[in-house]
Amino acid sequence: MQSEPIGGPAVWRGQQLFETQQWPVRLTATDLDELTAAAASTAALPLAALSRNNFELPLLAPKLVRLQAELEEGCGAILIKGCDIERFSASDTQRMFYGLTTHLGTAVSQSSDGDIIFNVRDEGYKIDDVKTRGPNTSKRLNFHTDRCDVIAFLCLQQAISGGENQIISSVAVYNQILSERPDLLQILTQPFYYKRHNVDTGNTDAYCQQPIFSFCEGRFASAFLRVLIDRAYADHNTPDMTALQKEALDFVEAVCERQTMHVEFRQEPGDILLLNNWITYHRRNAFQDHQNLAQRRHLLRIWLAMPNSRPLDPAFITNYGAIEAGAIRGGMKPAVE
Numbered sequence: 001m002q003s004e005p006i007g008g009p010a011v012w013r014g015q016q017l018f019e020t021q022q023w024p025v026r027l028t029a030t031d032l033d034e035l036t037a038a039a040a041s042t043a044a045l046p047l048a049a050l051s052r053n054n055f056e057l058p059l060l061a062p063k064l065v066r067l068q069a070e071l072e073e074g075c076g077a078i079l080i081k082g083c084d085i086e087r088f089s090a091s092d093t094q095r096m097f098y099g100l101t102t103h104l105g106t107a108v109s110q111s112s113d114g115d116i117i118f119n120v121r122d123e124g125y126k127i128d129d130v131k132t133r134g135p136n137t138s139k140r141l142n143f144h145t146d147r148c149d150v151i152a153f154l155c156l157q158q159a160i161s162g163g164e165n166q167i168i169s170s171v172a173v174y175n176q177i178l179s180e181r182p183d184l185l186q187i188l189t190q191p192f193y194y195k196r197h198n199v200d201t202g203n204t205d206a207y208c209q210q211p212i213f214s215f216c217e218g219r220f221a222s223a224f225l226r227v228l229i230d231r232a233y234a235d236h237n238t239p240d241m242t243a244l245q246k247e248a249l250d251f252v253e254a255v256c257e258r259q260t261m262h263v264e265f266r267q268e269p270g271d272i273l274l275l276n277n278w279i280t281y282h283r284r285n286a287f288q289d290h291q292n293l294a295q296r297r298h299l300l301r302i303w304l305a306m307p308n309s310r311p312l313d314p315a316f317i318t319n320y321g322a323i324e325a326g327a328i329r330g331g332m333k334p335a336v337e
Contacts, residue, residue, distance in 0.1 A: 003182075005175040006220055009074045010279045012169050014260045020075050025067065027082035031060045036087060039096045047098050048116065055099035064103040067274065071104075071150055072308045076276035077167050083270040085156065097154045097272070097300055104274070105304035108148055108331025112202040120153070120299035122289055133199060134227070135301070140286040143168060143256040144225045145277040147319065148303035148330035152274050155267040159297035162287030165273065168262035170222035170281050174213050176255050184248040188212040191315055192245065193232035194225065202333035205318060207232055212252065214313040216323070221278040221312055224252065256281060267299070278310060305329050 005011075009020070017023060027035075038055045045054065052061065067078055085093050094117055101107060110118040122138040134141045138159075143166070177185045191209035213222050226249060233241035255261060264285075267273055275282055289296045305328040312323040322329040 002215060002220075003178075005178060006171050008171075010076050010169060010171045010220075011175060012075055013172050014263055017075060017077060017167070017169075017263050022067070022070050022074060022078055024079040024081045025063075027060075027080060031057075031063075032082070032084055032087070034058065034060050035083075035096050035100065038099055039088065039092045042095065042099065043092075047095060050095070050099050050102055052102045055102055057100070057103060060100075061103050064100070068104050068306065068308060071274055071276045072306065072310065076169070076279040078274040079265075079267075080272040080274070081268075081270070083154070083272055085154075085270045093154075093156070094300065097152075098302065100272075101152050101302050101304060104152070105150060105306040106328050108303050108305050108328065109334070110301070110303050110332060111199055112332055112335035114334060116302065118301040118303075120301050121293075121296050124293070133197075138287050138289055138297075141283040142226055143253065143262075143281040143283045144227075145170075145223050145281060146303060147332070148277060149306040149309045150274060150276055150304040151282075152272065152302040152304060153267065154300040155269050155271045155273075156298040156300065157269055157295070158266065159287035159289045162285050163297050164264050164266045164285045165282065166262050166264045166284065167275060167280050167282045168256050169279065170213075170224070171220055171279050172261060173252065173255050173281070174220065174222065176261070177251065181251055184244070184251050185213065187244050187248040188252065189214060192229050192249075193238045194228045194319065195231035195235065197228060197332075200332050201335045207235075207238060208318040210315045210319060211313065212249075214315065216311045216313045219310040221310060221316075222281075223277070223316070224281060226253065303331055305331075 034057045038057055042050055042055055088096055107116040120135045123136040189211050191211055194208050196203050196206050210223060212224050232238050287297055307326050309326055311325040314323060317323050320329040
């Protein structure tokens with residue numbers, strides 16, 4: 001635990017994010033032409049074979065390298081506008097999006113089936129279906145992080161209403177709790193149990209333990225997924241959650257709910273949102289959608305391990321597979337036969 005407030009560009013509150021020079025970034029006509037040409041020139045290659053070496057973006061690539069640095073050393077949240085997805089077929093849109101992200105990091109699997117692109121939309125699963133995940137429902141999600149360094153979203157189409165994005169600086173949340181309830185911050189820097197996700201069938205560990213807030217070599221990192229914490233402590237194989245632990249988790253969420261702490265915006269078709277999971281939390285509002293699956297709110301999601309990522313506390317090695325700076329880490333292992 002650090003006893004002094006953290007400074008730097010990763011500490012922003014509410015609307016301050018929109019005042020940064022990197023919000024939003026706009027693609028130029030030349031950028032779009034490069035993406036179109038790269039998608040066409042790699043059409044014979046499977047997505048997994050794409051790399052920054054064969055998905056060539058001569059002028060856009062240096063801009064993406066600068067965004068890569070901003071995600072790690074800056075505000076941790078970037079919105080890219082101006083990606084005209086109308087010029088791409090459905091398959092070429094995936095290719096364009098995946099190819100673009102190869103210039104930022106390495107995609108890691110989002111399922112035990114090895115999916116490197118996840119379709120974020122209401123799939124209509126029943127609540128007790130093992131395939132149900134928050135992103136494939138229409139319900140409101142809580143502020144959380146994903147199991148990767150950076151998460152990338154490309155919006156294909158929006159819902160009839162709702163579905164707005166909300167993001168918050170977890171560094172600012174840390175500072176706020178330090179100011180108001182340092183006693184709870186002590187609890188939040190200690191390990192909490194997490195239950196294995198129901199779709200993470202390649203993971204042989206039923207639980208892992210990791211803190212909400214941590215420091216390694218002076219670098220801050222926060223990971224928070226309340227639903228898996230609550231599932232773990234509801235299990236008879238783990239200790240009961242203490243009253244202080246619950247109060248601490250509730251306070252994290254209460255701080256996140258403050259209007260002055262988070263920002264809300266609506267991702268429009270073609271918008272690409274990039275978030276550093278170690279310094280931001282995100283969620284989306286509930287939404288009203290079309291009955292027809294083809295017309296529903298639909299985003300593509302990629303999880304990235306970043307070459308310029310921060311080192312992590314050793315507690316994260318079980319869930320992320322590696323903790324060294326710049327390591328390929330996160331994602332889900334293949335299903336065990």
